[in-house]
Amino acid sequence: MRSNAGAxxxxxRFDIKARDGAARTGVLSTPRGDIRxxxxxxxxxxxxxxxxxxxxxxxxGADIILANTYHLMLRPGAxxxxxxxxxxxxxxxxxxxxxxxxxxxxxxxAKLRKISETGVDFQSHIDGSTHxxxxxxxxxxxxxxxxxxxxxxxxCTPFPVTHHDAAHSMELSMRWAARCKDAxxxxxxxxxxxxxxxxxxxxxxxxxxQALMDIGFDGYAIGGLAVGEGREMTxxxxxxxxxxxxxxRPHYLMGVGKPTDIVAAVAHGMDMFDCVLPTRSGRHGQxxxxxxxxxxxxxxxxxxxxxxxxxxxxxxxxQHSRAYLHHLFRAGEYLGPMLLTWHNLHYYQDxxxxxxxxxxxGKFAGFAESVIRCHGANGQTAAP
Amino acid sequence: MRSNAGAxxxxxRFDIKARDGAARTGVLSTPRGDIRxxxxxxxxxxxxxxxxxxxxxxxxGADIILANTYHLMLRPGAxxxxxxxxxxxxxxxxxxxxxxxxxxxxxxxAKLRKISETGVDFQSHIDGSTHxxxxxxxxxxxxxxxxxxxxxxxxCTPFPVTHHDAAHSMELSMRWAARCKDAxxxxxxxxxxxxxxxxxxxxxxxxxxQALMDIGFDGYAIGGLAVGEGREMTxxxxxxxxxxxxxxRPHYLMGVGKPTDIVAAVAHGMDMFDCVLPTRSGRHGQxxxxxxxxxxxxxxxxxxxxxxxxxxxxxxxxQHSRAYLHHLFRAGEYLGPMLLTWHNLHYYQDxxxxxxxxxxxGKFAGFAESVIRCHGANGQTAAP
Numbered sequence: 039m040r041s042n043a044g045a046x047x048x049x050x051r052f053d054i055k056a057r058d059g060a061a062r063t064g065v066l067s068t069p070r071g072d073i074r075x076x077x078x079x080x081x082x083x084x085x086x087x088x089x090x091x092x093x094x095x096x097x098x099g100a101d102i103i104l105a106n107t108y109h110l111m112l113r114p115g116a117x118x119x120x121x122x123x124x125x126x127x128x129x130x131x132x133x134x135x136x137x138x139x140x141x142x143x144x145x146x147x148a149k150l151r152k153i154s155e156t157g158v159d160f161q162s163h164i165d166g167s168t169h170x171x172x173x174x175x176x177x178x179x180x181x182x183x184x185x186x187x188x189x190x191x192x193x194c195t196p197f198p199v200t201h202h203d204a205a206h207s208m209e210l211s212m213r214w215a216a217r218c219k220d221a222x223x224x225x226x227x228x229x230x231x232x233x234x235x236x237x238x239x240x241x242x243x244x245x246x247x248q249a250l251m252d253i254g255f256d257g258y259a260i261g262g263l264a265v266g267e268g269r270e271m272t273x274x275x276x277x278x279x280x281x282x283x284x285x286x287r288p289h290y291l292m293g294v295g296k297p298t299d300i301v302a303a304v305a306h307g308m309d310m311f312d313c314v315l316p317t318r319s320g321r322h323g324q325x326x327x328x329x330x331x332x333x334x335x336x337x338x339x340x341x342x343x344x345x346x347x348x349x350x351x352x353x354x355x356x357q358h359s360r361a362y363l364h365h366l367f368r369a370g371e372y373l374g375p376m377l378l379t380w381h382n383l384h385y386y387q388d389x390x391x392x393x394x395x396x397x398x399x400g401k402f403a404g405f406a407e408s409v410i411r412c413h414g415a416n417g418q419t420a421a422p
Numbered sequence: 423m424r425s426n427a428g429a430x431x432x433x434x435r436f437d438i439k440a441r442d443g444a445a446r447t448g449v450l451s452t453p454r455g456d457i458r459x460x461x462x463x464x465x466x467x468x469x470x471x472x473x474x475x476x477x478x479x480x481x482x483g484a485d486i487i488l489a490n491t492y493h494l495m496l497r498p499g500a501x502x503x504x505x506x507x508x509x510x511x512x513x514x515x516x517x518x519x520x521x522x523x524x525x526x527x528x529x530x531x532a533k534l535r536k537i538s539e540t541g542v543d544f545q546s547h548i549d550g551s552t553h554x555x556x557x558x559x560x561x562x563x564x565x566x567x568x569x570x571x572x573x574x575x576x577x578c579t580p581f582p583v584t585h586h587d588a589a590h591s592m593e594l595s596m597r598w599a600a601r602c603k604d605a606x607x608x609x610x611x612x613x614x615x616x617x618x619x620x621x622x623x624x625x626x627x628x629x630x631x632q633a634l635m636d637i638g639f640d641g642y643a644i645g646g647l648a649v650g651e652g653r654e655m656t657x658x659x660x661x662x663x664x665x666x667x668x669x670x671r672p673h674y675l676m677g678v679g680k681p682t683d684i685v686a687a688v689a690h691g692m693d694m695f696d697c698v699l700p701t702r703s704g705r706h707g708q709x710x711x712x713x714x715x716x717x718x719x720x721x722x723x724x725x726x727x728x729x730x731x732x733x734x735x736x737x738x739x740x741q742h743s744r745a746y747l748h749h750l751f752r753a754g755e756y757l758g759p760m761l762l763t764w765h766n767l768h769y770y771q772d773x774x775x776x777x778x779x780x781x782x783x784g785k786f787a788g789f790a791e792s793v794i795r796c797h798g799a800n801g802q803t804a805a806p
Contacts, residue, residue, distance in 0.1 A: 085749065089756040091737070114724065114749045122727055122745050130741045321756075340498065343506055353475070357514045361506050365469065365498045372473040372705075372759065 050186075050229040050256055052288050058402040060280070060307040063394045066257075066288055068186045069227040070126070071133045073101040075288060075309040076397075078300070078390045079136060080383055081317060084109045085119075085129040088317050089372075089379045092131040098352070098380065099387035102134040102186075104312045107179055108143030111169070112162045116182040124184030136312070137185035138292075139176045139218075139233075142261075145194045153193060155210070173217035177230075185228070189259065190218040192233045197265045204237040211235045212249040219253050229256035231290060234279065237262055238271055243279050251284060257310075258283050259290040264299075273302060280306035297326065297389055298413045301406045304393060316386045320379035323367040327385055330412045334378065339364040352384035353377075434570075434613040434640055436672050442786040444664070444691040447778045450641075450672050452570045453611040454510070455517045457485040459672060459693040460781075462684070462774045463520060464767055465701060468493045469503075469513040472701050473756075473763045476515040482736070482764065483771035486518040486570075488696045491563055492527030495553070496546045500566040508568030520696075521569035522676075523560045523602075523617075526645075529578045537577060539594070557601035561614075569612070573643065574602040576617045581649045588621040595619045596633040603637050613640035615674060618663065621646055622655055627663050635668060641694075642667050643674040648683075657686060664690035681710065681773055682797045685790045688777060700770045704763030707751040711769055714796045718762065723748040736768035737761075 052075075054064040066073040080087045080095055083106045087095045095103060105125060110116060122128050125135055141158075144151060148160035148169075157172030176191035192211040195204050215232050222230045232250035236242030250258060260279065263272050276291075280303075283289045290310035291303045300311050316326060323335040327347040332339070334346075345355035346363070354363075354377040366374030389409075396405035436459075438448040450457040464471045464479055467490045471479045479487060489509060494500060506512050509519055525542075528535060532544035532553075541556030560575035576595040579588050599616050606614045616634035620626030634642060644663065647656050660675075664687075667673045674694035675687045684695050700710060707719040711731040716723070718730075729739035730747070738747075738761040750758030773793075780789035 084753040084755055085746075086753075086755045086757045089760070091757065091760065093737075093741075109753075113753055114745070118725060118745075121725065122743065128743075128746055128749075130746070341502060341505065353477075357477075359506065359512075361498070361502075362469075362512055362514070365512075369468045369470075369493075369497055371468055371470045372756065373470045373475065375756065376473070376475065376760065 049226055052257070052286065054286070056398040058397045058400050059305065061304050061397050061402045062307060062309070063397045064288070064309060066309075068134045068229070070135075070186055071101060073134055073310075074390075074394060076300070076304050076390060076393060077101060077310050078386045079104045079310065079312040080386075081106075081312055081314045082129070082131070082135075083314075084113070085125060087379075087383070089321060089375045090317075090383065092129060094380055095131070095383065096133065098383040099391065100133075100383065102136060103131060104136045104138065105129075105183070105185070106143060107137050107140035107176065107183070108147065108171075110137075110183060111140060111171075111179050112164055112167075116179040120182040120184070124182075126184060134186040135183075136187035137180045137183055137189065139180070139189040139191040140171050141176075141192045142194045142292075144171055145196075153210075155213070157191070157214075158193075173214040174221040177218050177221040181222075181225070181228075187229045187231060187257070188222065189231050190215040190233055190255075192235055192261055194265070195235055195237050195262050197237060197262070197267050199237050201239050201242070204235075204239055204242055208235040208237075208242050208246050212246060215250060215255075216253050219255070231255055231257035231259050231288075233259045233261040233292070235262050238267055238275055240275075240278055243275065244282065247279070247282055255287070257288040257290055259292050259310075260308075261292050263291065264293045264295060269299070272299075276303060276306040276308075280308065283307065296413065297386075297409050300389075301393065301409045304397075305402070305406060316382035317379050320382040321375040323363075323374065323378065325363075325378060325385075326382050328412060330414070334360060334363045334374075335367050336364075340368075346381055347385075350381065350384065350388070352381045354381040354384075433610055436641070436670065438670070440782040442781045442784050443689065445688050445781050445786045446691060446693070447781045448672070448693060450693075452518045452613070454519075454570055455485060457518055457694075458774075458778060460684070460688050460774055460777060461485060461694050462770050463488045463694065463696040464770075465490075465696055465698045466513070466515070466519075467698075468497070469509060471763075471767070473705060473759045474701075474767065476513060478764055479515070479767065480517065482767040483775065484517075484767065486520060487515060488520045488522065489513075489567070489569070490527060491521050491524035491560065491567070492531065492555075494521075494567060495524060495555075495563050496548055496551075500563040504566040504568070508566075510568060518570040519567075520571035521564045521567055521573065523564070523573040523575040524555050525560075525576045526578045526676075528555055529580075537594075539597070541575070541598075542577075557598040558605040561602050561605040565606075565609070565612075571613045571615060571641070572606065573615050574599040574617055574639075576619055576645055578649070579619055579621050579646050581621060581646070581651050583621050585623050585626070588619075588623055588626055592619040592621075592626050592630050596630060599634060599639075600637050603639070615639055615641040615643050615672075617643045617645040617676070619646050622651055622659060624659075624662055627659065628666065631663070631666055639671070641672040641674055643676050643694075644692075645676050647675065648677045648679060653683070656683075660687060660690040660692075664692065667691065680797065681770075681793055684773075685777065685793045688781075689786070689790060700766035701763050704766040705759040707747075707758065707762065709747075709762060709769075710766050712796060714798070718744060718747045718758075719751045720748075724752075730765055731769075734765065734768065734772070736765045738765040738768075
């Protein structure tokens, strides 16, 4: 079950396999396993993909999951996880893990934040205890967790923000990125990704990317999108930013998204995605499937003996009807979120697999059109 | 996955395999599968054993589960379940199911009850809608659900109760039992159990049992215990009541219980048990294991890399540490209840299997002693 410790001397590598326009498929190889890209990473915030056993997550086809530095540093604590053998051992997931740096959650969850050149002082949202997150500590924590892919600490610029404030924030993030790279050093078998900031300002984004490329990272993420700027603005930023990303490195669009958002980003050459949508929606009765989306709490599913999707091979669709799922959600049973999370994650992985297949066959444009037809151009569900 | 419909013409039968004192093992054979006795039936109140997929319940070793008539008649409704193919099909559990009659929950959950000779009028605790449960309707509902073992409608006498009131209540229950038997008629492949009432009064219990035997049932349950009368009183009632139960029929002690309670009842010749304890405790961080009980929320488990029980073969113990379970419960993750419910149900089934083995080897007394040593004579946990 454990990865081969000897193999940890192996370096992470990224090989592009096929291209269709700017879209591409590839393999990000790590000592803990290969990640087929474009990849969707289920979110395991607190060392658990909610309502899923790790082996079930694997059965959906996931190559990698994401865990949250902020949550884990507060509970159970990075040192404790390290003492228990690292995050893979702790949660019994022996495949790749990407950890965010904690920056985003410090901004959105923590209380009494104080940002300085050094880092950010904050109070835990759990118990009010005070903590300091510096670029060096963010890397130390991610190393204690044993993350295969680590992220630099950045200041997540709010939206909307003035050009002046966005510039200052981005420049601080770039100085932090350099300190993260120094702290990370050379860690065979593990990767460090930089994060492009600069809000919606083209000049700032370009300067941010150039700063990161000067430092040199194993992958490049786009942060500060999907924070309320709207779908059109996201698309516009990707239009001019995505082509500038180093082609031979993986491109990670953080916090995205709906199937239609993923398709749009893959069309711009993005390779990696993470989002709470399939898991969070699953806990609230919202199903994703080939036909679009549906809410299982709706009365019309109450007498429907059919599965969510007869063509879906997940255990939920193989074993349970919409009527039963409807009942479970209405009755407030744990099993509803369990079954629907599994289905949604399975759907997302199937979706990514189909997407990769379409690129390999040079049929990405047609695939993208069919996704927009089923899921709606604005991510709205077509009438099911 | 479905049971053989042709086999439904087969009658339920009960064969005693081994005896050790009053304790005995047996097999209750139904067209949907054999139930090894003494048997523990996990509770699936709303057509779901909470936080468990049906195939996981089966993997714990359960031969039969219990479902609640009261809950299912209100939501999703017995007619709807029937229309969807019956309860087995609805919840995808194709092994035996026992349904209670709804009497107990009407008394404990429903609002504005009015009991008459005809039956009980009540308001749903969910939406205030009014319903009538008569002996005939209780059987009709259980037939619509398709339960393999059905229970007569009884009035659950509260505790404490005067002899006078207990007598009146018991006599009403006996008249209802006769009406249930008439309504049930002859249903090959399905069984109807009577329920002995009479609170803690020996003369009433004896009269109740005699009335049921005069009607004739496939099995005999003891109701109205474990309702606050205390462990010693339960034992005293079993002392004089259990020996009078028809030897060649299964004996079901309703709503019991802790491992120590089960051992004490098996010593009196009881064969079947149901209880929410392993599932409910599992959702609250309380683990049952060979060493007794432990609360995983306790700080001392936070750094413990060992499983709950290294000898336990459940997936939770095979794959996860006490430290991880501690974290999951502290963090409020769904996975905590999921993993611990699985473990507790696995433990209970292992426990029943060991108990049956002890009876078959004539070593029940020693087994009972070891259970009391580990779990405490009063069901209290020994210091772990």
